[in-house]
Amino acid sequence: MPVDPVALTADLIRCPSVTPEEGGALDLLQTQLADAGFLSIRVDRNGTPNLFARWGVKGDAKTLGFNGHTDVVPVGDEAAWTHPPFGAEEADGWLYGRGATDMKSGVAAFVAAAIDFVEDTPPDGAIIIAITGDEEGASTDGTTAILDWMAEEGEAMSACIVGEPTSAEVIGDMVKIGRRGAMTAQFTVKGKQGHSAYLDRALNPMPAVALLAHRLSTYVLDEGTEHFDPTTCAVTTIDTGNPVANVIPAETKMTVNLRFNDTHSGASLSKWLQEEADKVATETGTAISMEVKISGEPFLTPPGPLSDLISSAVEAGTGRTPTLSTTGGTSDARFVKSHCPVAEFGLVGHRMHQVDERAWIQDIHDLKAIYGRILTSYFAGT
Numbered sequence: 001m002p003v004d005p006v007a008l009t010a011d012l013i014r015c016p017s018v019t020p021e022e023g024g025a026l027d028l029l030q031t032q033l034a035d036a037g038f039l040s041i042r043v044d045r046n047g048t049p050n051l052f053a054r055w056g057v058k059g060d061a062k063t064l065g066f067n068g069h070t071d072v073v074p075v076g077d078e079a080a081w082t083h084p085p086f087g088a089e090e091a092d093g094w095l096y097g098r099g100a101t102d103m104k105s106g107v108a109a110f111v112a113a114a115i116d117f118v119e120d121t122p123p124d125g126a127i128i129i130a131i132t133g134d135e136e137g138a139s140t141d142g143t144t145a146i147l148d149w150m151a152e153e154g155e156a157m158s159a160c161i162v163g164e165p166t167s168a169e170v171i172g173d174m175v176k177i178g179r180r181g182a183m184t185a186q187f188t189v190k191g192k193q194g195h196s197a198y199l200d201r202a203l204n205p206m207p208a209v210a211l212l213a214h215r216l217s218t219y220v221l222d223e224g225t226e227h228f229d230p231t232t233c234a235v236t237t238i239d240t241g242n243p244v245a246n247v248i249p250a251e252t253k254m255t256v257n258l259r260f261n262d263t264h265s266g267a268s269l270s271k272w273l274q275e276e277a278d279k280v281a282t283e284t285g286t287a288i289s290m291e292v293k294i295s296g297e298p299f300l301t302p303p304g305p306l307s308d309l310i311s312s313a314v315e316a317g318t319g320r321t322p323t324l325s326t327t328g329g330t331s332d333a334r335f336v337k338s339h340c341p342v343a344e345f346g347l348v349g350h351r352m353h354q355v356d357e358r359a360w361i362q363d364i365h366d367l368k369a370i371y372g373r374i375l376t377s378y379f380a381g382t
Contacts (some may be wrong), residue, residue, distance in 0.1 A: 003112035010088035013097035021135035023048035025070035048141035051134035056126025069135030102352035106163030113371035123379035165349035176344035178300035193250035228261030235378030266294035296334035313373035
């Protein structure tokens, strides 16, 4: 009997897998995949839950992979939900619950399609399903741990699809073939505390941080590239913690977040940020230090066999020709791209992370059907 992707999504939603809790979601998938003949192995690392499953022979040159996550963000104000966040209730054609969109539905749709496929038409090749419980968190021991384990065990994917909710308005209107890089920088600007009536006896760090914020946020780093939007630098917070109005603070902090295209790297932008900070420090007499965290470098899987495979399946199922995009934030595709060609395709992402997160039930069925066509075409060589 075909696997119902909506019922499987509902079962996953009922697992309270808020990062870093596994919540029973990976246990459920491991059992279901093992029952269908998949080799299913937990590859947890440092307490982070991960699942690897393979149908077919290890090392087969024709191995299609799928990557996703079952962890979800916190519920927020539970009283604001009209349906229980882990209740998986259906209403007016919607399936409600945390993770309904991001991305238990995507995981369920692919698992359902893969199980049906290997049972109905066992392919000449292998299918790998790599699911983590650490995508919404630090992402240090999630997909990276699975990929490290695969390298040690001689497991490999020829190509991979990440099931993030990539569609913009309707299912099938967008496929992600890359992502901009992401990094955060925190500046600490130090001056000298003093009375606000005696400016000559103090060194105010506030004008310095304001000047630095203006320069960084208004600087045009590039105009974008063929596949990427322009690089952006957003000031996200300035924190001083000064409780009184007549004291010049000794120190203030500022954080900026950059999303950058393939004309830059984390290293080149770190150099630019440091140079701008040094200039402001010299001009204002303050001392400015910087700490940088690079979440991911930009990457692109050029339009070609993988995007054509997904696009053809989408067109056959929906009649739509998807846009090939690199918009949005980061995803675990940034780790997979070093292993094999990767692209992302999933549901409409409007309601992810929101109160009353929900997915249109018919979209979940349609997503399973598209994944099924992808599997059929891939192993048929078309």
